[in-house]
Amino acid sequence: MSSTARQRMTGTTSRRIEPFADSIWPWVDQMSERNPDAVFFGGGVPPTDVIPIDRLREGSAKAWADGPEVLLYGEVRGYRPLRELIAARMRARGAEVDPNDILITNGAQQGIDLVARTFLDPGDIVLTEAPTFMDALRVFRSHEATIVGVPVDEQGLVVDALRAILDRLPTRPKFLYTIPTYQNPMGVTMSLERRQALVELARERGLPIVEDDPYGELAYDEPPPPMLKSLEPEVIFLGTFSKVLAPGLRVGWIAAPPDLYEAFFNVKEGTDIHNERIMTRSIYHAAEGFLDGHVARSQEVYRRRRDAMLAGLEAAMPPGVTWIRPAGGFFLWVTLPEGYDTDAMLPDATDRGIIYLPSSCFYPDRSWNRSMRLNFSAHPEDRIAAAMESLGESIRAQ
Numbered sequence: 052m053s054s055t056a057r058q059r060m061t062g063t064t065s066r067r068i069e070p071f072a073d074s075i076w077p078w079v080d081q082m083s084e085r086n087p088d089a090v091f092f093g094g095g096v097p098p099t100d101v102i103p104i105d106r107l108r109e110g111s112a113k114a115w116a117d118g119p120e121v122l123l124y125g126e127v128r129g130y131r132p133l134r135e136l137i138a139a140r141m142r143a144r145g146a147e148v149d150p151n152d153i154l155i156t157n158g159a160q161q162g163i164d165l166v167a168r169t170f171l172d173p174g175d176i177v178l179t180e181a182p183t184f185m186d187a188l189r190v191f192r193s194h195e196a197t198i199v200g201v202p203v204d205e206q207g208l209v210v211d212a213l214r215a216i217l218d219r220l221p222t223r224p225k226f227l228y229t230i231p232t233y234q235n236p237m238g239v240t241m242s243l244e245r246r247q248a249l250v251e252l253a254r255e256r257g258l259p260i261v262e263d264d265p266y267g268e269l270a271y272d273e274p275p276p277p278m279l280k281s282l283e284p285e286v287i288f289l290g291t292f293s294k295v296l297a298p299g300l301r302v303g304w305i306a307a308p309p310d311l312y313e314a315f316f317n318v319k320e321g322t323d324i325h326n327e328r329i330m331t332r333s334i335y336h337a338a339e340g341f342l343d344g345h346v347a348r349s350q351e352v353y354r355r356r357r358d359a360m361l362a363g364l365e366a367a368m369p370p371g372v373t374w375i376r377p378a379g380g381f382f383l384w385v386t387l388p389e390g391y392d393t394d395a396m397l398p399d400a401t402d403r404g405i406i407y408l409p410s411s412c413f414y415p416d417r418s419w420n421r422s423m424r425l426n427f428s429a430h431p432e433d434r435i436a437a438a439m440e441s442l443g444e445s446i447r448a449q
């Protein structure tokens with residue numbers, strides 16, 4: 052669409068569809084144009100050398116072999132064998148989930164939107180971690196929710212701060228959206244004590260919890276504490292194959308208690324009837340008997356890359372710069388000393404060859420601009436080491 056056409060449309064519509072509102076990506080595109088040789092450390096996807104394309108191709112051949120019946124309308128819930136596989140994997144992680152409690156979605160992102168559509172009216176309060184996944188913020192904003200951020204430290208969401216926020220809010224929030232394991236963007240994991248305290252507080256206050264868990268299987272040290280869903284069956288759980296297989300597949304799921312399930316089912320059916328049927332079958336055939344091994348191999352690669360980034364930071368960062376060691380996932384959170392501004396520094400870092408995501412885009416009120424999210428999964432170790440040197444130079448130059 053031309054920019055004039057876009058202007059004409061947005062002049063007459065509500066802010067719900069303002070193009071690119073809140074998006075970091077046009078800015079990232081500008082940076083890439085500014086220096087096409089700069090390496091992008093802002094992503095959050097498995098690198099192409101880890102995506103099991105041959106296995107997915109085999110899975111797809113099996114899906115097509117199921118014949119033309121597969122191309123008719125099917126179950127809104129999604130392909131039953133895939134739901135059984137997901138339920139078994141969740142059970143292995145401690146959450147008792149029935150395949151009928153699982154609704155296949157177009158990625159976890161659609162799960163976030165289905166939850167928002169089901170729960171939110173304009174002006175409702177939503178609690179998120181501060182910082183949190185920026186595309187969740189975009190969804191909540193598009194539903195005109197008031198987003199209230201809850202602080203996060205190295206042990207995850209600060210439950211005492213949440214309690215204090217609940218005490219002072221004028222109305223009860225509709226839900227808490229949290230990423231307890233290998234959080235995006237900080238890479239932190241909520242401790243078991245915090246998880247127990249959170250579940251307890253949520254029960255006490257009647258606060259629904261939405262647990263978003265795209266990275267939970269990508270552990271590089273000891274296994275993470277149990278999922279919130281395994282501590283509290285009422286939790287609305289969002290899962291995805293985007294990080295353990297590939298994001299372009301667009302297959303995720305919601306696991307929800309039956310009364311809420313019905314609401315999500317209706318909204319999903321009203322939105323797109325059901326997921327595309329070949330891909331869900333392809334994933335099932337590809338994942339069965341393969342996914343555990345693939346996850347283990349991916350963990351090896353990502354652990355080495357994480358360690359390379361930690362070593363690179365250790366070698367290249369000036370005094371006063373701090374970072375959090377992630378035990379899994381894709382992200383490393385770096386914080387600069389007082390007086391620095393990672394928004395303002397991005398063009399210089401880009402000129403020196405590294406593009407990161409500045410912290411402001413992960414905060415509901417954009418209030419914190421001294422940190423950055425670095426992705427360690429996407430690049431080989433030597434490139435990571437070189438990029439950390441460039442970053443160190445850029446920080447010294449400020």
Ligand SMILES: Cc1ncc(COP(=O)(O)O)c(C=O)c1O
Pocket residue numbers: 095157158159160161184230235263265290291292293298301302303
């Ligand atoms: C926390 C979180 N939730 C959801 C998503 C979206 O996942 P999907 O590709 O399954 O829609 C991402 C992707 O970056 C994410 O980091």
